[in-house]
Amino acid sequence: MTYREDVKLFKALADQNRLQIIELLHDGEKCACVLLEELNIAQPTLSHHMKILVDAELVNYRKEGKWMHYSLRDDAKDYILKSLEKFI
Amino acid sequence: MTYREDVKLFKALADQNRLQIIELLHDGEKCACVLLEELNIAQPTLSHHMKILVDAELVNYRKEGKWMHYSLRDDAKDYILKSLEKFI
DNA sequence: TTTACATATTGACAACTATCGATATGTTTT
DNA sequence: AAAACATATCGATAGTTGTCAATATGTAAA
Numbered sequence: 483m484t485y486r487e488d489v490k491l492f493k494a495l496a497d498q499n500r501l502q503i504i505e506l507l508h509d510g511e512k513c514a515c516v517l518l519e520e521l522n523i524a525q526p527t528l529s530h531h532m533k534i535l536v537d538a539e540l541v542n543y544r545k546e547g548k549w550m551h552y553s554l555r556d557d558a559k560d561y562i563l564k565s566l567e568k569f570i
Numbered sequence: 571m572t573y574r575e576d577v578k579l580f581k582a583l584a585d586q587n588r589l590q591i592i593e594l595l596h597d598g599e600k601c602a603c604v605l606l607e608e609l610n611i612a613q614p615t616l617s618h619h620m621k622i623l624v625d626a627e628l629v630n631y632r633k634e635g636k637w638m639h640y641s642l643r644d645d646a647k648d649y650i651l652k653s654l655e656k657f658i
Numbered sequence: 659t660t661t662a663c664a665t666a667t668t669g670a671c672a673a674c675t676a677t678c679g680a681t682a683t684g685t686t687t688t
Numbered sequence: 689a690a691a692a693c694a695t696a697t698c699g700a701t702a703g704t705t706g707t708c709a710a711t712a713t714g715t716a717a718a
Contacts, residue, residue, distance in 0.1 A: 485589040492589075496580035497676080501573040505657035514695065524678050529696055531676090548685045548694045559658050563651070569593035570647050585706080602665065612708050617666055619706090636664045636715045 488565045494538035495562070499523060500531050504554060507541065511553040576653045582626035583650070587611060588619050592642060595629065599641035 494500060499521060506512060506520055518528050532552060535541040540558055544551045555561060582588060587609060594600060594608055606616050620640060623629040628646055632639045643649060 485586050488589060489584055489586050492580050492584040493675095496577055496584045498573050498577050499676085501576060501657050508658060515693095518694095523676095525695070526679080526697080527677055533696090545695095550695065554658075559654060562654060562658075566647060566650060569589050570596060570642075570650075581705095587706085606664095611706095613665070614667080614709080615707055621666090633665095638665065 485569070488568060491538050491540070491562065491565050494534050494540055497531070497534075499527075500535060503531060503535065503552075504540070504558070507552060507554040511544070511551050514550045514552065517552070573657070576656060579626050579628070579650065579653050582622050582628055585619070585622075587615075588623060591619060591623065591640075592628070592646070595640060595642040599632070599639050602638045602640065605640070 495504075502521060503517060506517060514528060514532065517532075518525055521528065523531075532541065532543070532550075535552075536543055540555060540561070542553050542555055544553070583592075590609060591605060594605060602616060602620065605620075606613055609616065611619075620629065620631070620638075623640075624631055628643060628649070630641050630643055632641070
């Protein structure tokens with residue numbers, strides 16, 4: 483039994499900025515530009531974090547013109563819980 | 571709001587070997603020597619991982635003579651869940 | 659009181675990660 | 689078509705992490 487996907491998920495959660503992003507997205511979909519305003523990081527850094535969250539399948543994106551809208555997957559908590567339950 | 575403790579917890583979960591250790595401890599308390607037999611890592615590496623799990627308060631230890639016995643905290647799942655619920 | 663054993667610590671190293679300036683890409687506006 | 693804007697990618701760098709050999713520490717057995 484290997485846990486590659488679960489490790490990826492917990493790695494995505496193992497960063498202060500990303501936890502804050504998840505909290506911000508909890509209210510609903512947000513534009514990257516809005517996230518950028520709320521966080522104290524440079525634009526390439528935000529882009530980097532969003533990629534990690536999307537790769538972990540925690541966050542969805544929707545492109546609209548020149549804006550990127552990110553949203554937490556609706557069953558995010560269950561998704562993490564299901565991962566947890568594999569070994570705990 | 572900062573998430574220092576939560577990041578520490580998720581970092582502890584963000585490693586293949588440590589997830590496997592947690593799975594092994596799910597059966598109940600185990601001696602370090604037993605864990606060492608089940609995992610394909612060197613003894614200092616196990617010691618390192620156990621320290622991270624103990625620091626994250628996911629795992630308790632009990633010293634008995636020259637043996638160290640490690641066990642998962644009984645409310646481990648709730649403990650993680652409570653952390654999750656801070657931002658999700 | 660040696661010797662053997664279980665675990666922790668140290669030191670070194672390679673791999674990974676977060677960060678940001680510079681730049682590229684793609685879109686809208688003028 | 690040019691300028692302005694939003695986001696992604698690249699390249700570099702500092703800091704962190706996983707790993708193990710060597711060694712230290714502490715305990716039990718001979």
